[in-house]
Amino acid sequence: MLRARASDPLLKLPGYVLRRASAAALAELNQRLARLNLRHADVAMLMLIESSPGITQSQAGRVLDIQRANMVPFVARLEGRGVLQRRQVDRRSQALDLTRRGRVLLVRARRVVAAHEAALLRRVPDKLRPMVLPILMALWNRDRP
Amino acid sequence: MLRARASDPLLKLPGYVLRRASAAALAELNQRLARLNLRHADVAMLMLIESSPGITQSQAGRVLDIQRANMVPFVARLEGRGVLQRRQVDRRSQALDLTRRGRVLLVRARRVVAAHEAALLRRVPDKLRPMVLPILMALWNRDRP
DNA sequence: CACGATTGCTATACTATATAGCAGTCTAGC
């Protein structure tokens, strides 16, 4: 039998492990969110709008790193579902706000996310746990080339 | 102006930051690999075959978490490019080996990957750097529910 | 030896992401 996990040189590469960890966590989260008929990006959007009500569509796209072109069907789907609404802020920009329905759904979604995040952290030994977020933030930031 | 980076509650969620860090790192790596006309998955495959010559197609798929169905065009592309070759090990399994061309390409690819990994780690403060791989491995492992 | 598991494969579909271009709108500098 193949002892891949032991010999695989990829396991020495933070970048590779980062990718695998992310993919695994994402799949798990999406599975948890499936019963709310939500995807991870939906929840990110709802949480963002909640914390920044009236954020415009393009601003939200920049924060979440979603292209303007891809925001269109994305927002349309959430609007069609009645969880957010668009409001014309000037004649080109759309401000986004949660509907009552969206706020209710978000309460439930947040619980799912919290459970997911807790499960993630639980895998990390206590001693290392405080370093998780600082390290991930550092890996993310691209200020330093 | 929107101070999203400061107020965004998503930045408190390790799972979210994990995803963004992974996406950013992956995009950067693919950009670096573009000049070799390689994608990140190609390099992972080449490195795996190098460390486990004669690994079968389905074994490699399991290690890299690529579905059998998706391995077919993936391997075919690399074979068509002449960097790996398939060898019938029994009448259903294909063993994979690097060609000379594949080994030469891998030398160059590994340099690119090394530069990428170094750049990644350089973003993390010295003190935290030794914890990067242990934490990512812990986040990845799904043994503990 | 027969049965269940495995392998490689086709076909297909869906998600996520990316680019180019367009018309209408806004805004900063002259």
Add this chain to the structure above:
DNA sequence: GCTAGACTGCTATATAGTATAGCAATCGTG
């Protein structure tokens, strides 16, 4: 004020990555 350039939402389209179902041939084990 006007205009040039930037910005917004949008359409259309393309690609990468991933997922499932099913098939025929083959293998290994009880």
